[in-house]
Amino acid sequence: MGGRAGARQIPVVKLRGLPFRVEEADVAEFFAGLEVVDVLFVRKEQRLVGEAYVLFGSTLHSELALQRNKMHMGRRYIEVFRAKKAEYYNAIANEVAQDGGSYQGHGGQGGGGGRGGEGGIGPAARDSSIVKMRGLPFSATTKDILEFFGEYPLADAAIHIITNSIGRLTGEAFVEFGSVEEARAALGKDRERMGTRYIELYLSSRDDATRIATRASTQR
Structure with a gap:
């Protein structure tokens, strides 16, 4: 491959044949041992179509991901193949259009324009x-x-990490601070890193936190 092809390379693969009830945690498990930075599911009219783009932390990991082609996720075998930068960015643009102007992926090198804070x-x-x-x-x-x-002086009990129906982390958590002022100040850490990931922070109502935590516990 020539230099121009190398310049176009981005550590992204495309998946095809995904279950229609797939979650990010399922994709992370499929690529266990590799650094998954972001997962972008392809939707048409808000419905999953069994495809996704997966961004890795390095080109090495995206190349290793190709070795998982035709491996199974549940009962389905998954196709894994290289994706071009333009393909990936077009998929983000389509997601932004369907979401009304923001893509709140897991960030990193190819994340979208969604930001945390108080907007909306x-x-x-x-x-x-x-x-x-x-x-x-x-x-x-x-x-x-x-x-x-x-x-911030937080106790363990103030942190609620959300898991899905089979106990896998969803990438979300709720943190209860000692005051409204502390919570607002904590938003200043929006987009700071935890490991290789950029973390998005939002103010959340108690009802929202309770609803999501209750739904997760009743599904187990």
């Missing part, structure tokens, strides 16, 4: 002391989150 939240969230985290590594622990917010 309701009145209940603005007066809340709860912060929602998105984009957590799938191996994140309570200790990792305590260290991320190291300057």
